[in-house]
Amino acid sequence: MNDGNGTAMLRIEGVNLAAVLDDTDDISVRRGAGLLLRQAILQIEERWQNELTAVSTGASVGLFRLNGDTKAEDIREEVAHYLNHDENYRHLTFVVDIDRSGSFAERREALIAKNRFRQLSQPSLALPAPGLSDKVCDYDRLRPADGGAKLKKREHASGSVRARFEFGRKQRQRFYADELGMEESELPAFTDDLHELTDSNEYGNLNEKMAVIYFDGNKFGEIQRDFCKDEKGQAEWDSALGNYRRGYLQDLILLAREDEAFLSPNGERLRLELLLWGGDEIMLVVPAWRGFEVLHHFYSRSEKWTFKGRALRHAGGLVFCHRKTPIPRVTTLAKQLAERAKGEKGKFSKENRYDYLVLESIDFPAEPLEQFLEKRYGSMAYDQQPLLVQSPPPYEFLPSVRPILDPLPFRPFRALAESLIQGVDCEKRVARLNELIGDGTHEEALTKLEKKVARRLFPGIADEHWGWRWLHLVELWDYIAPQPTRSPR
Template sequence: MGHHFLLVEGVNLYANIYDTDQLSVIRGSSFLYKDAVTHIQKEFAADLEAVSTGASSGLFCLKMASTKAIEGIAEAVTQSLRTHPQFRHLTFLVEHCQAGDILQAKRQLWAQLHFRQLRALTLTPDVFEGKHTSRDEPCELEGIRIAANRTQRKVQATLDKPKRHLSLSVFQRREYGRQQKQSYYLNGLSDDLQNRLAKYRFVPDIETLCENPAYGNLNGKMAVIYIDGNGFGKRQDSYLQKAIGAGQDGIAAQQAFDDCIQTWRNQFLEDIITKMLDGKLPDAVTRFSEDEEDGGGNFPAIRLETLLWGGDEMLFVLPAWLGTSFLQQFFTHTRLWELDDQQQEQFTHAAGIVFCKAKTPIRIIQNLARKLAERVKDKYGRDKDGWDYLVLESVDYPTRDDLDAYFGKRYGTALQQSRPAGHPSAPNWQVAEASLHRLLGDGMLPIRQLYRIVDTFNSNEPQGTLDWNGLCDATQETIQEASLQEQAEFQMLRTLDGANRTTVEQELPVMIEQLFALDMDEAKERAWCWLHLLELWDYLIPAKGAKP
């Protein structure tokens, strides 16, 4: 006979989460999707057993002791989500089936779900309490839904900001985002860390998160990081197939897999927040005065915003000076993940990181970070950790989804075609970071000379025949026959004194290979070494007192 299974799936996520640029609304929408699954798990605990839960999805099976029909339970779950004062503002689909094992159930449920999505209308959910009139106006934050009565709120906690008319959906999601901001991180953290966090808050907005004049030109800039697991679904199915083939309970195996992933993610969050509190991530804590709407008071505040959490996907916002270190420490942590399934494959992730001004629309930037991660998966590979970046120094940003076209416009066709599709996680970030500080932070590499090297690319395609040793051993006479790029590289090396030159010649190829997987013996790959260093200079080695 098999088991009866039920799937609750949040749909149209990005349209519902990122319909505004207001951080509390985005946060509240994301948290509500995850909490809706938890709500169903608790409300129907007498009849349903949670098999797998994520950021917006829940797979359940009917308990053997239940006397209710799965059809009735599915209808009750649907009604619960439709009538809940907060969850009704989001979109969910509920499917059920009977299957012999969990793998069969997942395939069947996903097929039903996709079929229903294809047949469904695409509408913006809008709940309006009260009478519509000819004077009804749109929500002042997202501009689609009708602004509801009694939902005027100051969107930013400053006296000079007027109250704005919000739709009931935006109002509810914003309130939830504000209420859950401080407590949402506590689930899964140790008691000791929870006790420490009781004395802290998380920053209320992007401006506070990114503000630190001591960092000069990084002041007021953010790093938006999107991370997605590589092939977790396939790895999960393989794990289940082996468990079922060995006569084990597939449902128990699915639960064990989920528990492992969630435990690892919680351990990372515990580790990174502890480092922030201990000062191991510089200036990760600031102070701010809470406005009266949130209770008032002056608190130390952590500069971390989590907009997506709980499944394979994660989205973080940090100050620009913490972005690179945060991402590399994530890779360092996840490199230790191991599953007892007799497989040697490592759990890997693809990430996109965008550095930009804090006032850049977050819905645009998160999409760019996501596109970068997708590009890493497609072109760099799904069998290893990889990341890519964008540095947007102005309010300009790609307006199309085609990143290759954007890179072609930004770098020129020749450079765009040779641009790496991704970069590896540093095998030892502490060692790489120390090398970066010696080479860049201590002024060994002269940045003006790097600009002169890059200037040669404006009129000529990067080219040359000298490898790194040949370049280091060249003389004023032999370099005359070399390419313009190689001549500029030679001049850069000539400006270094003996000890610094030796350090650069020895350490730079190693550091570049670790950070970007580039071969300094190839002129075209050296070209991207210089470009990466110039674009990421401030973000690789953030320094206080940097010139604005």
């Protein structure tokens, strides 16, 4: 690979993502935006294959080397013009820059800086053509409607929403086929909306609830700076991460295909939505009754991921909520939880940790997350730590938990959790639980349950903060490997 100083490089990045990922509550529109961002980078690689050589491509970022005597600024303008005028990509915003100074690593960092500067120098929203309609889009309530036919049950849709919706519906199977190296005919069909994804009469109070799961790589940028100092190193990183992710996706699809809990009510579609895929981020939506399992399935599969001898760890965010909770707000919460899981100043960056939130109604926190947690957990909030995923992860252990929990009385455990939050003496609550669930042996029943379940599911909690083991168990009681036809509490 040519990495001589002076070789021009070009970097493309899709920016202002909230304007196309978080502007509507329609899952197909959001999916379409993510797929379009990915497809744009691949399209540039194919369309300019004689002038550009791909060095690194991710979910919405492409790094290319210019070949031979290619005029760098001319190519930059051509690429930018294409992205700004294509019938689909013109609804997104991209930055395109070139640099030829210094070493490969210096050019890479310079291009990131140039992209950021250009982003600040141009509109944060792709502006639609004027005069299309005097109506406002019913989906994003921001852009003018395009005057076309109604989209689903809503009368007015903008050109941006319509393009993303159509792309999200039509290209999803192609994405899975490309990632997994399969034919589209070999793939299962997937649910199209959150109602179909969460509709069930077999999981009691979890009906119509979903789990939004977000994973973010810890210090992946730092790893690249340390080990990807030339094109060869960058290519090795892209190849390693891509192979890991594809292997995980294959395992996830296999898991879902073999578990009836992932099948839609008619048995024809898989209840799985992939909202982010690429770079160092993954975001999934699954039924609430499989959210905890899918979270730990990822950690079990990624446990041995390494690059150049360095372990690849992930922070996770998990939100359980009703399907009608606004999806942009839920995805933001999942990202905030993952950020908490990294710890202050990256304290936990060398570990796999996650944080979660259970929302029992369609309402979502109106205040900042930290304030919400303080209000929810009282004095206990100050001792809260993101949950550690130890080796081996508890994924294989989860099915054995349900038979232990189902016969137990839930209300006394909830009463114990409430006492912990209120900061009152819990001695009577503990004694009552020991009496209710005891088996007549010399060892206290609650201590046995703690050893058998709570410590295995929630390791790393210091003994002086023992109450958090029970708070977590109570909060997640219904979500830990539930079985169908189980009567609601």
